[in-house]
Amino acid sequence: MPWPPKVFWVGVVVYYGFTALCWIAEATAGINHIVGLPFWYAAFLGSFVIPLVMSVIYFYFPEKAEEARGGA
Amino acid sequence: MATVEAPVVGITVLYFLAIIVIGYYSRQRLKSATDYYVAGRQVGAVVNGLALESTYLSPASMLGLPAYVFILGYPFWWAMAAIIAGMPIATLLTASALRKYAPTSFADYYADRYNDERLRWVVGIVTVIGAVLYITLSIVGMALFLLAVAKVPYIIGIVVGTIIVMLYVVWGGMIATSWNAAFQAFLMTVAAVIAAVAILVKLGGVNGFYEAVAANNPKFWNTPSDPEPPHLLSGTWIAVIGWFFVWHYGFATMPYTVVRFFTTMDIKTARRSIFWCTLAAGIFYMALQIIGAASKLMIETGPMGGEGANAVAILKSYMAQYGVGGWTDYSMVAAVEALQNPWILGVLCAGGLAIAMSTAAGWVMVVNTIVTRDWGDMMLKSRYAKENPIALARIISVIFLLVGLVIAINPPGLVLDLSGWAFVVIISALGPGLILGLWWKRATRAAMWTTAVIMTPLHLFAWLRAKLPVEQGGLGHHAFFFLNDVLFGDKTALITPHQVWAIPVGFILFIVVSLLTKPVEEEAVQKYCVELTKEV
Numbered sequence: 001m002p003w004p005p006k007v008f009w010v011g012v013v014v015y016y017g018f019t020a021l022c023w024i025a026e027a028t029a030g031i032n033h034i035v036g037l038p039f040w041y042a043a044f045l046g047s048f049v050i051p052l053v054m055s056v057i058y059f060y061f062p063e064k065a066e067e068a069r070g071g072a
Numbered sequence: 073m074a075t076v077e078a079p080v081v082g083i084t085v086l087y088f089l090a091i092i093v094i095g096y097y098s099r100q101r102l103k104s105a106t107d108y109y110v111a112g113r114q115v116g117a118v119v120n121g122l123a124l125e126s127t128y129l130s131p132a133s134m135l136g137l138p139a140y141v142f143i144l145g146y147p148f149w150w151a152m153a154a155i156i157a158g159m160p161i162a163t164l165l166t167a168s169a170l171r172k173y174a175p176t177s178f179a180d181y182y183a184d185r186y187n188d189e190r191l192r193w194v195v196g197i198v199t200v201i202g203a204v205l206y207i208t209l210s211i212v213g214m215a216l217f218l219l220a221v222a223k224v225p226y227i228i229g230i231v232v233g234t235i236i237v238m239l240y241v242v243w244g245g246m247i248a249t250s251w252n253a254a255f256q257a258f259l260m261t262v263a264a265v266i267a268a269v270a271i272l273v274k275l276g277g278v279n280g281f282y283e284a285v286a287a288n289n290p291k292f293w294n295t296p297s298d299p300e301p302p303h304l305l306s307g308t309w310i311a312v313i314g315w316f317f318v319w320h321y322g323f324a325t326m327p328y329t330v331v332r333f334f335t336t337m338d339i340k341t342a343r344r345s346i347f348w349c350t351l352a353a354g355i356f357y358m359a360l361q362i363i364g365a366a367s368k369l370m371i372e373t374g375p376m377g378g379e380g381a382n383a384v385a386i387l388k389s390y391m392a393q394y395g396v397g398g399w400t401d402y403s404m405v406a407a408v409e410a411l412q413n414p415w416i417l418g419v420l421c422a423g424g425l426a427i428a429m430s431t432a433a434g435w436v437m438v439v440n441t442i443v444t445r446d447w448g449d450m451m452l453k454s455r456y457a458k459e460n461p462i463a464l465a466r467i468i469s470v471i472f473l474l475v476g477l478v479i480a481i482n483p484p485g486l487v488l489d490l491s492g493w494a495f496v497v498i499i500s501a502l503g504p505g506l507i508l509g510l511w512w513k514r515a516t517r518a519a520m521w522t523t524a525v526i527m528t529p530l531h532l533f534a535w536l537r538a539k540l541p542v543e544q545g546g547l548g549h550h551a552f553f554f555l556n557d558v559l560f561g562d563k564t565a566l567i568t569p570h571q572v573w574a575i576p577v578g579f580i581l582f583i584v585v586s587l588l589t590k591p592v593e594e595e596a597v598q599k600y601c602v603e604l605t606k607e608v
Contacts, residue, residue: 011160023150036279046153055350059340063340
């Protein structure tokens with residue numbers, strides 16, 4: 001059965017894991033009430049940096065694997 | 073409300089001229105039907121990435137999402153975060169494999185993978201329904217920006233906007249659409265960033281912004297775990313999780329993004345284009361999150377506000393004055409208008425037009441390919457379609473834009489809302505067949521038919537059942553689960569925004585039917601499930 005490459009799962013686990021941790025921290029420690037913090041974890045990290053890092057590893061590692069196979 | 077100032081008019085006119093010029097010159101590169109449908113598969117990573125951003129993000133993003141943040145509070149930021157995170161997920165889930173396959177139309181994959189040409193009809197019909205709704209929404213969006221910012225009468229706005237999109241789609245097909253969409257992505261991102269930075273500067277940076285918003289609306293930063301959540305629809309964690317997932321997988325499966333994977337030079341370019349898309353869209357959404365969060369404060373303390381001002385009342389006065397759309401459609405414009413800077417308003421107007429036009433053009437390209445090539449040439453065996461593909465595609469483009477224009481003249485509120493339904497119906501009816509067709513050998517033709525044929529009307533019924541007012545037999549809001557009153561005796565018991573349940577139900581239905589029916593021929597499975605997904 002075909003299966004997406006490992007790097008796909010790394011990105012998915014990092015993103016969903018980060019989101020779940022933020023929600024748990026909001027529900028238990030109320031981090032959403034720390035002045036300015038929601039902007040940094042939900043907007044800057046959650047909406048920009050982490051998706052961007054995912055998009056980088058999703059082209060970098062497949063390209064590296066192609067080079068190792070002697071492809072393009 | 074401010075009267076229209078010279079910079080607003082100047083920037084808007086310059087924007088129109090720029091996209092007309094890009095469209096006109098791109099037609100010189102149009103040599104074949106492949107150029108018209110998929111830009112000759114010569115689009116680079118940066119242009120395709122930016123085009124993906126502006127095509128995927130519709131006026132619903134620029135007008136609707138800041139309004140949702142305004143109403144539902146900070147928890148809605150996570151729904152926006154998930155839309156961006158859905159972009160990279162598509163890279164290895166669908167984009168790489170589909171570029172390797174290199175089809176021409178959205179329906180090609182379904183017909184080939186499931187070895188059934190008739191799927192071109194069913195996939196095409198679902199797509200055409202979505203296209204009409206989205207094209208209408210986009211035309212209304214264009215006119216709304218022209219009306220609210222540049223004070224152009226609504227009817228003139230819809231006509232001018234439609235004619236300009238028509239010009240460049242007819243001239244240059246996917247080539248013009250790609251270059252214009254890239255330019256439009258740049259413009260809409262810059263517009264939102266300028267407005268957001270101006271708001272942050274005015275409020276004293278990130279911390280000042282947080283505190284000012286909290287002072288204006290003490291519930292805004294709350295979550296479902298706080299005693300008073302910002303709103304009923306963001307009041308439970310199930311609701312927050314529902315909002316998170318409702319649009320999350322759209323990027324991987326929506327026709328207007330999927331066809332963009334076909335236009336790139338190669339698989340490497342397809343992957344890299346999603347990086348550029350995520351970069352630009354992430355910046356754009358951060359800006360929209362700030363604008364949405366600050367809307368109420370900006371409106372109530374701006375020139376229209378004052379002591380005891382109420383943002384909703386002010387927005388309702390906008391709606392009464394302009395007579396188009398709902399009051400929430402004006403929150404973004406009113407918030408930026410409160411900055412009292414005509415240059416920022418001018419850029420916002422151009423950015424709003426950009427996001428609306430790129431989505432309309434993207435959908436027109438999807439449907440003109442399906443109607444001309446899949447239906448006219450391949451299914452109906454029309455000689456005219458075979459011999460004159462570009463001419464027919466141009467005629468089809470004009471027809472779809474005119475249909476959107478006619479509906480947009482007096483758009484029923486329900487039609488505009490239905491674009492939300494269309495988005496989810498495409499993911500739930502066509503998404504399982506696309507994703508599982510690549511990653512699951514057992515995916516069958518019968519499952520593809522069943523899911524498409526059942527999920528489309530079922531989701532329409534469920535959406536209407538939830539959305540319509542109680543007196544019309546509904547529950548009152550599309551975010552209510554449509555069986556709440558039957559199962560729980562309470563119409564608000566379970567919040568499932570945009571019927572997010574439809575997506576897992578679509579996948580489950582597809583899996584069950586696949587397990588009960590005969591797999592497609594081994595050759596098709598080998599090609600689509602093994603060769604395409606190998607080393608993506």
